[in-house]
Amino acid sequence: MSRNQRYDRQTIMPEIGTAGQEKLAAARVLVVGAGGLGCPVLLYLAGAGVGTIGIIDYDQVDESNLQRQVLFTSGDAGEMKATVARDRLLHLNPGIAVNSYTEELTDKNVIGLFSDYDIIVDGTDNFPAKFLINDAAVKMGKPVIYGAIQGFDGQVSVFDAGSGPCYRCLHPKIPEGVVLNCAEAGVIGALAGIIGSMQAAEAIKYIVKDASFAPLTGKLWMIDARTMETRIIKVPKRPDCPVCSRPPEEIPLESSSPVCFIATAGEIACDDLVLQDAVLVDVRELPEWSAGHIEGAVHLPLSALQKNLNVFSPPGNGKSCIFYCQRGARSRKAADMLLNAGFSNLYSLKGGFEAWRALNKDTPSR
Numbered sequence: 001m002s003r004n005q006r007y008d009r010q011t012i013m014p015e016i017g018t019a020g021q022e023k024l025a026a027a028r029v030l031v032v033g034a035g036g037l038g039c040p041v042l043l044y045l046a047g048a049g050v051g052t053i054g055i056i057d058y059d060q061v062d063e064s065n066l067q068r069q070v071l072f073t074s075g076d077a078g079e080m081k082a083t084v085a086r087d088r089l090l091h092l093n094p095g096i097a098v099n100s101y102t103e104e105l106t107d108k109n110v111i112g113l114f115s116d117y118d119i120i121v122d123g124t125d126n127f128p129a130k131f132l133i134n135d136a137a138v139k140m141g142k143p144v145i146y147g148a149i150q151g152f153d154g155q156v157s158v159f160d161a162g163s164g165p166c167y168r169c170l171h172p173k174i175p176e177g178v179v180l181n182c183a184e185a186g187v188i189g190a191l192a193g194i195i196g197s198m199q200a201a202e203a204i205k206y207i208v209k210d211a212s213f214a215p216l217t218g219k220l221w222m223i224d225a226r227t228m229e230t231r232i233i234k235v236p237k238r239p240d241c242p243v244c245s246r247p248p249e250e251i252p253l254e255s256s257s258p259v260c261f262i263a264t265a266g267e268i269a270c271d272d273l274v275l276q277d278a279v280l281v282d283v284r285e286l287p288e289w290s291a292g293h294i295e296g297a298v299h300l301p302l303s304a305l306q307k308n309l310n311v312f313s314p315p316g317n318g319k320s321c322i323f324y325c326q327r328g329a330r331s332r333k334a335a336d337m338l339l340n341a342g343f344s345n346l347y348s349l350k351g352g353f354e355a356w357r358a359l360n361k362d363t364p365s366r
């Protein structure tokens, strides 16, 4: 099969053409993680003829991976993912170079590994790894094609600190009160396919750079696969970002431990409420809200949020949101759900409306 024939379906498009194909052949892309996201990313990048692909993964194929990690088959159980992935990709496209790294990405090896590549694709599933990838990429001036999945929720973005925000502009640090919770973090295999495929498409667009392409730089694309509702939120560059606001040589790299995180919201006490330049969100149901609420608050019942997270719009200007309910349990649940969907700056009011009312006896509630 000639090279022309292999890539016919994409070179025939004026946005790609032979010039775009040559850019793809010259591109060097490193995919971190050959898991649920990494597998579809790798397949589509290899298929498209990305000339040099790196795969870093220190894990072995496990039967429980096969539900979503489409590069592997039952017979691969126990083999190193990066090695199996490399073999599969070379079978798919012998005309490209594929490098496999069966090691953990750490603050010690990240610079060396990234230096051989132009674009980094984040196929990891935990905050420390995503932070390490981001921080090293910003330091080295390399773009990161970001993807994340949890349950039925998925996100894609392009973090290119040279022309937009970085991942730390979205999440400056691991959300407060984060706890280990791998067992609860379920995922639909097909959603990993959707998000990984979108990451591959963003990488290809980034490489080819046709004038008609608008990459997801400065934007976070989100999907709720329960309803297939999607939306794009703008991610502003933070002037006080702990990473991309610094000169590259001053960006520290932290070691990453490959653990799975579920975010839980921090609590704000009623005494501190006046100090906060925040939007108050009442998550109680309508009868409770009608019976009295904190003046200036917005009403967004938890029941509506549970049906569709898209009913929440984060306030602009980097303001934080403080959720409250009657005593503080439902508001924590609401904030946790949104934090895990990728939103940040969300808190729960400790003790809820009752605690606020006890402290503000003289202030009429509405």
Ligand SMILES: [Zn+2]
Residues within 6 Å of the ligand: 165, 166, 167, 168, 169, 170, 237, 238, 241, 242, 243, 244, 245
């Ligand atoms: Zn940043």
